[in-house]
Amino acid sequence: xxxxxxxxxxxxxxxxxxxxxxxxxxxxxxxxxxxxxxxxxxxxxxxxxxxxxxxxxxxxxxxxxxxxxxxxxxxxxxxxxxxxxxxxxxxxxxxxxxxxxxxxxxxxxxxxxxxxxxxxxxxxxxxxxxxxxxxxxxxxxxxxxxxxxxxxxxxxxxxxxxxxxxxxxxxxxxxxxxxxxxxxxxxxxxxxxxxxxxxxxxxxxxxxxxxxxxxxxxxxxxxxxxxxxxxxxxxxxxxxxxxxxxxxxxxxxxxx
Numbered sequence: 001x002x003x004x005x006x007x008x009x010x011x012x013x014x015x016x017x018x019x020x021x022x023x024x025x026x027x028x029x030x031x032x033x034x035x036x037x038x039x040x041x042x043x044x045x046x047x048x049x050x051x052x053x054x055x056x057x058x059x060x061x062x063x064x065x066x067x068x069x070x071x072x073x074x075x076x077x078x079x080x081x082x083x084x085x086x087x088x089x090x091x092x093x094x095x096x097x098x099x100x101x102x103x104x105x106x107x108x109x110x111x112x113x114x115x116x117x118x119x120x121x122x123x124x125x126x127x128x129x130x131x132x133x134x135x136x137x138x139x140x141x142x143x144x145x146x147x148x149x150x151x152x153x154x155x156x157x158x159x160x161x162x163x164x165x166x167x168x169x170x171x172x173x174x175x176x177x178x179x180x181x182x183x184x185x186x187x188x189x190x191x192x193x194x195x196x197x198x199x200x201x202x203x204x205x206x207x208x209x210x211x212x213x214x215x216x217x218x219x220x221x222x223x224x225x226x227x228x229x230x231x232x233x234x235x236x237x238x239x240x241x242x243x244x245x246x247x248x249x250x251x252x253x254x255x256x
Contacts, residue, residue: 049077049090056091057117060110063166068105075101088125091118107169109159116161120190123153123182130251139253141241142214142234146206151184152249154195154203162192183249198225199240203249210254214241 050073054061061069080097082090095118098111107113128150135147158173162180179200181193195203198221205217212220218237219230227233244250 046074046077049073052087052090053094056121057094057114059117059165060113063107063113063164063169072106075103088121091121094118108171109161109164109169109173112157112159113161113164116155116157119153119155119182120192123151123184123190124188126151126184130248133251134255135252136255137252139255140214141245141250141253142218142238144213144253144256145211146214146217146241146245147210147251147254148203148206149183149249149251152203153182154200154207155180155182156200162194181249183247186248198237199244202237202240203244206250214238214253 050070053073053076054069060072064072076094076097080093082093083096084093095111095114098114130149130151133147133150136144157178157180159170160174160178162178164170179195179197181195181199181203182190183193184190201221201224202217205212205220209217214237215234218234221237222230222233225233241250245252
């Protein structure tokens with residue numbers, strides 16, 4: 001029957017067109033399409049992706065410069081197979097691509113910087129809501145189980161991602177990690193702030209073992225730190241929990 005042959009031919013033409021649009025230097029265009037029109041289509045698709053990513057990764061865009069940035073986007077456009085057709089997820093797709101990209105000319109901090117820039121967008125578009133998180137806002141933060149806001153994300157990087165830019169591109173990471181808190185404010189704005197090692201580890205534990213009380217978390221942290229005066233350590237940690245509660249990073253305690 002002729003119908004399956006026509007379908008197979010159409011599919012092959014579609015695949016040939018897709019291969020050409022991704023990599024016009026190595027895959028010829030299918031026959032029957034005027035090159036002038038095809039050129040417009042090629043540029044339109046690529047420029048749309050490049051413009052979208054430039055808005056999501058402005059620091060990387062400035063740091064690499066025009067030529068290297070367009071090479072990176074072209075490589076991504078040619079080689080990566082996206083897992084979603086949604087435009088807001090294209091930035092996440094570039095991050096997935098960078099996880100496995102092997103290019104000696106890339107800055108060694110490229111992936112972490114990309115994550116730092118992407119995570120801001122991720123929190124902006126997150127559907128999580130503090131109002132939907134069950135908690136007691138007046139609960140005892142020491143005896144109850146503190147509840148971390150879903151809009152507060154502790155982050156750790158090897159590189160000082162918040163300081164990287166065209167004029168600051170270190171060749172090696174510092175001896176201490178960069179610890180940051182990303183949070184979405186009630187007005188919708190996303191803000192970063194630096195964390196002390198204790199604050200970061202406390203927030204990390206609140207996410208990992210949310211059933212523990214504030215006292216249990218602080219006792220465990222005192223043991224990790226080898227603190228001699230556990231009571232003083234817990235008092236300091238309790239003050240830190242109250243500060244986090246005041247800034248809505250900790251919402252309150254779990255309801256029993």
